[in-house]
Amino acid sequence: MGEVTYIDAIREAQHDLLAADDRVFIYGQDVGHFGGAFKATRGLKDLFPDRVIDSPISEDAMIGLAVGASIEGMRPIIEMQFADFSSVGFNQIVNQAGTHFYRTGIPAPITVRLPSGGTPGSGPFHSQMMESIYAYYPGLVVVTPATVTDAYSMLIDAVALDDPVLYCEHKFLYRWLKSDQLKDDEEHLPIGQARIVRTGKHASVVAYSAMVHEALRAADLLAEEGWEIEVVDLRSVKPLDTDTVMASVARTGRLLAVGEAFPWGGVTAEIVSRVTNDGFHLLDAPPQRLNSRDTPVPYHPNLWEAHRPTLESISAAIRNLLQF
Amino acid sequence: MGEVTYIDAIREAQHDLLAADDRVFIYGQDVGHFGGAFKATRGLKDLFPDRVIDSPISEDAMIGLAVGASIEGMRPIIEMQFADFSSVGFNQIVNQAGTHFYRTGIPAPITVRLPSGGTPGSGPFHSQMMESIYAYYPGLVVVTPATVTDAYSMLIDAVALDDPVLYCEHKFLYRWLKSDQLKDDEEHLPIGQARIVRTGKHASVVAYSAMVHEALRAADLLAEEGWEIEVVDLRSVKPLDTDTVMASVARTGRLLAVGEAFPWGGVTAEIVSRVTNDGFHLLDAPPQRLNSRDTPVPYHPNLWEAHRPTLESISAAIRNLLQF
């Protein structure tokens, strides 16, 4: 474990983007001298005073502004204070940004940063995973970095992309996840490609964002029992890299899709459907899903831990899958 | 074919609700003397002047108002002029209405009517299917009536329910679909139960809303070739009646899930995942999905017809499924 945290990576990526490209600016609540609610923009206002700007509390207008600016050739990064509050910018994201290129042939390259996911004591409105909502809509790219180096490089790549990107960063990983490097040029993958983060032969666990780490811990645990579990980090949920997932399932014959999001529809359903649709013959057991429970994210840590998948529930699901 | 249209059924249900229950009121743009953009409230303002009310163009506040009124014991029906515009009431629907009972123990029984789905020439912002977006969120009930009698009885049942209901009515069915009766007490099913609308033994097509009729036409076509296709009308997408779907697949061994919505995630992915998860052994062929294309709904009828599933594409998908 090194010294570079996940939130450092987000901050550094934004620094490097601002330094390298005049078209980049950051607009969001408290992103200026305060450095943002999570300090993802710490110090950037001093360095780039005109391009790191505190916004009013107007998520709809913030996204509208970004789309307008992108049409004029800028590369805005919009920080939502929490992913949950993007619900009031929802229309501009899905209907304005998402449809723009299709309707006009003119790209709308905006990046919306969504501090996502649960931490204990955060409750129903500061814990949501929104990747599935945005992935549903045509025209949006939705990425979910799980590592420090991906947090860095996927933000760089997101801003470079000519399409609107929802960059779903996981709050639980902000300070908990550390690495000894910021970038990893050798391991760099473009947006749209998944990564096999652990190879195995008995089952494939497909996860994304913070759940990649829970899946890895479960794989460690099962390794002690002699099982070799392959773990796939999706990295981007739209586009979704069916090929890598399918190749993994071809090797293992077994699939568990894990997400921290609500259980109806969403990423895990999409994965399972794609695999059964095109790779039915590869499967030695019914593909399984594990998501959070179908209630709002509870506030109390006791309930929160029982709401989302954990080391225990993932391990149990894998064992169950291996029994077929 | 009778004389009662699908839109008549919606209008009659609202009439009967207002007449039977003082707690019911209708709030929406142009729902008053004008009778609503689709005439779903025609004449109701004259009969119930205090309880059929024109709203300002404020979808967020309309839903907030409904939640407040429901807490005080009312049973509001909110008409969105088009489902697509609920995107600006999205936050109040998913975060205010959807979480209310869970957080407080107090029900928030609101019904939001969403005129949904495509008609030729309506384009990206007057054609959307939003059931998957709302079904993702805990606490919401999402219904998708496909018949005249369901349009009537599910609206009655939605308003009776103690939970917030998204009532997704399909605009294409409004005047096209006719029946000789408004209600069918014998065939009445509660919200949450699917219906087998055609029995068969070679494959199950699971559909909802307008696609039920396309699926039935495809089943007719295939019957000429000797295939007996079972068609399941989901009726409600959340809760989703896994039992009925599973029983059907148990009989046929083959599944095609059809929806008019965007292809990523959503109803068809949820169905396929549930069936493969619990009914893998029942399947004689890989379960298939058919959705619209992954672009905004195009405006021109030529493109629109190639965007959503049709008799031809459903029949082709069934044939493909039968070949396994």
Added chain:
Amino acid sequence: MVTARTLESKLASLYKAGKIVGGVYIGPGQEAVSASIGSCLTWNHDIFGALIRDQGGRTAFGEPMLDATRSYLGSVQGPSRGRDGNIHRGHPTEGFPAMISHLGAMISVVAGMLFARRLQGRLDGIVGAASVGDGASSTGSFHEAMNLAAVENLPLVVILANNQFAYSTPTDRQFACRSLVDRALGYGIAGHEVDGTDLLASLEVVSKAVADARGGGGPQLVVANLLRLSGHGEHDDASYVPESLKNSPLGRDCMAVAEQQLLAAGFLTEPEIEAWKTEAAEEVQAAVALAQQEEAPDPFKDDWIVYASSELAEES
């Protein structure tokens, strides 16, 4: 505005003849205001976020007439290739964003275009205008964008055409203030009110607002009072509009008023006006005829690609 009225009348009759793809939403009665803003702006220099009643402004701003006829008649050569229709057309990189339907949503887009130009150092002398209706003023989107533009002190002119109705809904179900111009104070921006049936008055007030914005005076709200002289769309007979309103000064047709004004002031003669109308009719006829000959979109030729970064496209 003569051209706009002529074009829209033609579109309305094509609609009645079943020749139009989709609905038709026109702006008779609003040409004076719309043309005023359009004519104060320069194509590919200023920015104009036009809405459904803005044929007058679109034409004056410089939108090619073929954009309209191709959109309405479903030609694949229209600006959106049949993917979007009728009024949702634009040339975003020439200062003419393509509206979405959600009311109020375009104001912040125009604000963002201006904001970008400031960052790029090319805002000097630029104005961005956005149109809205009385109904749109009730949206959260409107409010957020107005306030944001005020905070950012952008050269944004918002033209609010209070045409007394939002679809069938009269203004007393839409707002409770004396006039929507009173909102300006609450945003800390300049407010202007004008009789929108009066071309000369409209031109004067709109020009002043545009000049003030250009001169660094920050956002401007112009409220123009008038009456929608058509249905909400051509499918709507507008029978809910009371006769008293039609016969009131608000119900005057700005075209008739303008004709009289121009004749009285000696700016134009009757024959000149007639010639103008004939010319417009011919232009419209030609644009309709051309669009009608063109091919409709073909689903097998459309690439169905939704991403600008085409490497992201998945098969579908």
Added chain:
Amino acid sequence: MVTARTLESKLASLYKAGKIVGGVYIGPGQEAVSASIGSCLTWNHDIFGALIRDQGGRTAFGEPMLDATRSYLGSVQGPSRGRDGNIHRGHPTEGFPAMISHLGAMISVVAGMLFARRLQGRLDGIVGAASVGDGASSTGSFHEAMNLAAVENLPLVVILANNQFAYSTPTDRQFACRSLVDRALGYGIAGHEVDGTDLLASLEVVSKAVADARGGGGPQLVVANLLRLSGHGEHDDASYVPESLKNSPLGRDCMAVAEQQLLAAGFLTEPEIEAWKTEAAEEVQAAVALAQQEEAPDPFKDDWIVYASSELAEES
């Protein structure tokens, strides 16, 4: 307000001691305004949509103190059984809705509660109040609800505490008008402005606004100017608040001002105030102690049911 200040100080120190589940957001400096509105309303008769800085108003309105301590200390006996936390508590069927976090979203809920009562014929003499901050005034939700309440002419009193900051954001990045009270005109409702550091002034202005609403005067907007005397939350040292602002009249502590006012007017004596504080401290201590003894939520005992119609529950 003494009770509120005492309770919140205790919560803040419990937070520092790591005893609190989740964050702590308190309202020092806002008690005068908040208690003013709370004390003008009657529990289970009027309606109060309180927000994060409203401990003063919550207590005055009649919220049981145990609701607070149970929420913050994670007792399963709290109003939401651990499902939601700290400030999101309420008793919706007793006129006390439970806030969601999205700023501005509760105003329309309060409006809807009033609207229901009118339909039910029990609105007479009722008032609904909703609190917001300067930052919340930039949300579309705020605007839509204010306008809707004006159109429906509801007896809604909106208390806007302009505490100079939204988190770290100063007001000049939030709005460009002279005062947010200028928004009232644009909604066609009554506006009031008051020095929120002054208890007597606050009581007077808030009482008048409530009386006017009760008397059929329609919605009222009260803007109270003051300074947030804490961080945004207890995790925030608020080092961005300039000394000049702290030392300005806005930076006065309403508690100190109130003490002086009450003493000067002879309403209270020093010993009475001391007795009051002691009593509050004891009450707080008892409520904290009780909540601390209570059990935390147990995931195996929670039913995890999200539907009121329990027949709809699917296994999960």
